[in-house]
Amino acid sequence: MSSRPALPAGLRLDARKARSLQQPLRPAPAPEVAVLSLDQGSGEAAEPTVAVGTRVGIGTRVARAVGTAASDLHSSVAGVVVAIATRLTATGLGRCISIENDATDARDPALAPLAWRALDGITLLDRLRGAGIAGLGGAAFPTAGKLALARANAAGHLILNGAECEPWICCDDALMRERAADVVLGGQVMLAACGATRCTIALEDDKPEAAAAIAAAIAAAQDGRVELVELPAIYPLGAERQLIEAVTGREVPHDALPPAIGVVCQNVGTAAAVARFVSTGEPAVTRIVTVTGSGVARPGNLEIHIGTPIAAVVAACGGYQDDPARLIVGGAMTGRSVSSDLVPTTKGINCIVAATLADVAIRGPEMPCIRCGDCATACPARLLPQQLHRAAQADDRDALTRLGLADCIECGCCDYVCPSQIPLTARFHAARLGMQLHDAERRRAIEARERFERHERRLAEQAEAERLAFEAARRRARGADPK
Amino acid sequence: MSGNTLLPAVGLAAGLAAGIGAALGWAASRLRPDAGALVEQIDALLPQTQCGQCRYPGCRPYAEAIASGAADIDRCPPGGETTVRALAALLGREPRPLDPQFGPTKPRQVAVIDEERCIGCALCLPACPVDAIVGAPRFMHTVIEAQCTGCELCLPPCPVDCIELRPPSEERE
Numbered sequence: 001m002s003s004r005p006a007l008p009a010g011l012r013l014d015a016r017k018a019r020s021l022q023q024p025l026r027p028a029p030a031p032e033v034a035v036l037s038l039d040q041g042s043g044e045a046a047e048p049t050v051a052v053g054t055r056v057g058i059g060t061r062v063a064r065a066v067g068t069a070a071s072d073l074h075s076s077v078a079g080v081v082v083a084i085a086t087r088l089t090a091t092g093l094g095r096c097i098s099i100e101n102d103a104t105d106a107r108d109p110a111l112a113p114l115a116w117r118a119l120d121g122i123t124l125l126d127r128l129r130g131a132g133i134a135g136l137g138g139a140a141f142p143t144a145g146k147l148a149l150a151r152a153n154a155a156g157h158l159i160l161n162g163a164e165c166e167p168w169i170c171c172d173d174a175l176m177r178e179r180a181a182d183v184v185l186g187g188q189v190m191l192a193a194c195g196a197t198r199c200t201i202a203l204e205d206d207k208p209e210a211a212a213a214i215a216a217a218i219a220a221a222q223d224g225r226v227e228l229v230e231l232p233a234i235y236p237l238g239a240e241r242q243l244i245e246a247v248t249g250r251e252v253p254h255d256a257l258p259p260a261i262g263v264v265c266q267n268v269g270t271a272a273a274v275a276r277f278v279s280t281g282e283p284a285v286t287r288i289v290t291v292t293g294s295g296v297a298r299p300g301n302l303e304i305h306i307g308t309p310i311a312a313v314v315a316a317c318g319g320y321q322d323d324p325a326r327l328i329v330g331g332a333m334t335g336r337s338v339s340s341d342l343v344p345t346t347k348g349i350n351c352i353v354a355a356t357l358a359d360v361a362i363r364g365p366e367m368p369c370i371r372c373g374d375c376a377t378a379c380p381a382r383l384l385p386q387q388l389h390r391a392a393q394a395d396d397r398d399a400l401t402r403l404g405l406a407d408c409i410e411c412g413c414c415d416y417v418c419p420s421q422i423p424l425t426a427r428f429h430a431a432r433l434g435m436q437l438h439d440a441e442r443r444r445a446i447e448a449r450e451r452f453e454r455h456e457r458r459l460a461e462q463a464e465a466e467r468l469a470f471e472a473a474r475r476r477a478r479g480a481d482p483k
Numbered sequence: 484m485s486g487n488t489l490l491p492a493v494g495l496a497a498g499l500a501a502g503i504g505a506a507l508g509w510a511a512s513r514l515r516p517d518a519g520a521l522v523e524q525i526d527a528l529l530p531q532t533q534c535g536q537c538r539y540p541g542c543r544p545y546a547e548a549i550a551s552g553a554a555d556i557d558r559c560p561p562g563g564e565t566t567v568r569a570l571a572a573l574l575g576r577e578p579r580p581l582d583p584q585f586g587p588t589k590p591r592q593v594a595v596i597d598e599e600r601c602i603g604c605a606l607c608l609p610a611c612p613v614d615a616i617v618g619a620p621r622f623m624h625t626v627i628e629a630q631c632t633g634c635e636l637c638l639p640p641c642p643v644d645c646i647e648l649r650p651p652s653e654e655r656e
Contacts, residue, residue, distance in 0.1 A: 441530075444531075444632075445529075445530055445531035446531070447630070448531040448532070448533065448613050448630070448632045449526070449531040449533075449542065449543075451612075451613035451614055451615070451630060452531065452533045452541060452542075452612050452613050454614070455611075455612055455613060455614050456541075458614075459609070
């Protein structure tokens with residue numbers, strides 16, 4: 001546990017985790033109907049492999065990944081598929097598979113523990129992919145894909161991210177306190193899968209209980225490849241690139257992925273899910289969620305069946321109190337507010353905050369930028385938010401690209417410190433969407449131009465061919481004519 | 484003040500004027516902006532709908548007309564104000580509103596053939612500037628949505644009016 005370079009910037013935020021960490025991790029009851037969103041938070045949907053009426057057990061595959069960002073999906077309850085339809089999810093409208101729970105809790109008979117030590121890395125990656133293991137830190141990107149990229153780039157260093165810098169979230173803290181052995185085992189399995197030689201479990205120095213539990217688990221595992229690192233609690237340490245920089249002292253190039261510098265990063269919750277899969281055969285059908293906010297009666301960390309509606313999760317925490325003003329999924333800094341508590345939980349949802357008016361700082365009216373530069377000092381991605389803001393207001397796409405809009409991690413630090421209360425992050429998010437739209441339009445235009453040029457060429461060639469044919473016919477007619 | 488002191492000054496000024504004039508003349512002939520490159524730049528800002536609403540047969544001919552000064556920058560309804568602003572910035576002119584005589588700006592739309600009514604006459608096939616309609620005489624036609632620019636040029640030739648413009652399917656529902 002040496003002292004390491006911290007972040008280039010960032011904020012020290014007041015943690016609001018104490019209330020939800022008072023009680024140990026507890027299981028939430030299985031829902032009556034599990035609603036499995038085909039997009040589990042990565043932005044790409046899987047393809048259903050079941051139909052309405054199909055009987056499934058816990059762990060039966062119900063959808064298969066088709067692209068690179070989706071992951072296989074398995075039923076979290078035993079029962080019958082009752083609907084495959086478009087519904088409201090935490091990320092907008094999306095197709096979901098609804099499974100009615102028959103309360104038998106029957107597991108899919110094919111599930112069996114995995115003798116992972118006997119498997120080679122490629123096979124192991126395949127099995128992890130088939131188990132639908134996805135990043136439980138929030139991005140829900142398929143774990144096997146990330147590890148495969150690390151393998152292809154011969155990345156030697158696996159970092160397990162236990163840094164939870166968001167003020168409310170503490171699901172990884174609770175996990176590390178109670179299931180540290182799973183985290184270490186998951187790290188070992190991932191090392192075997194990606195071929196790395198070193199595993200660093202990184203967490204902040206404000207989690208002494210978790211650090212002690214992890215240290216004990218490492219000692220028990222007697223694996224010299226696994227180490228623990230404690231870092232100062234600065235927001236946003238838990239962001240992938242920021243954590244890698246803090247742990248290794250090296251910055252991931254802005255236009256490359258972590259394997260480019262020999263690193264791959266995984267969430268500790270994901271590691272625990274991997275451990276659960278190899279030791280019980282159970283695919284990714286549960287996760288731990290922090291349910292908190294002053295609007296919840298008994299906050300805490302719950303192990304939920306993926307697809308449990310948020311309302312049922314909150315009900316398991318004693319329901320609402322004190323008229324919550326806003327329901328947020330994800331953290332207070334990077335989460336999004338949802339309009340209904342009927343949306344289902346996904347692999348990507350790590351926290352549910354029922355915030356009262358006292359929890360959310362109401363923003364005052366936006367005032368002009370006074371060029372104080374506080375935002376640039378706070379920005380952990382080393383950008384210049386005030387310049388970006390000016391470029392975004394002017395819709396100057398060249399300047400936005402030059403100033404590195406694509407490298408903004410939307411952590412909200414600039415918003416937080418802005419004395420003029422300018423909603424900078426929201427502006428940057430909108431500007432990024434605008435750029436994407438514009439790029440798509442440009443691509444379409446270039447394709448249309450090429451097709452138009454081919455069309456013109458073809459018409460010209462046709463006309464020319466017709467003219468030649470006509471002249472040839474006329475010559476033949478003249479030649480045939482005796483006179 | 485005598486002629487002797489004035490003479491070198493006048494000579495210097497005349498020499499400078501002649502020298503700078505010659506350099507400018509040379510620069511004007513050698514470093515003239517490439518007309519072809521300007522057309523490319525203008526064309527890159529146009530939406531490539533190929534609709535002909537500007538009264539030129541396609542986006543590139545319009546770009547050529549703008550570059551040569553034959554047409555103003557306010558004739559492209561599909562591009563709308565965004566395109567006018569981008570063109571104005573490129574050419575160092577003042578942005579101006581679109582000239583309404585060339586039509587209104589509409590959101591992106593695509594052609595859809597009502598397959599019940601299509602008689603397979605094949606008249607719309609050559610009309611499509613981007614070859615986005617698939618079909619053959621006496622067979623039903625259909626539009627490849629991803630490639631349709633929504634130019635409306637297939638509407639007039641259709642004898643049974645079975646083509647209509649709709650929002651693209653990703654924006655429907």
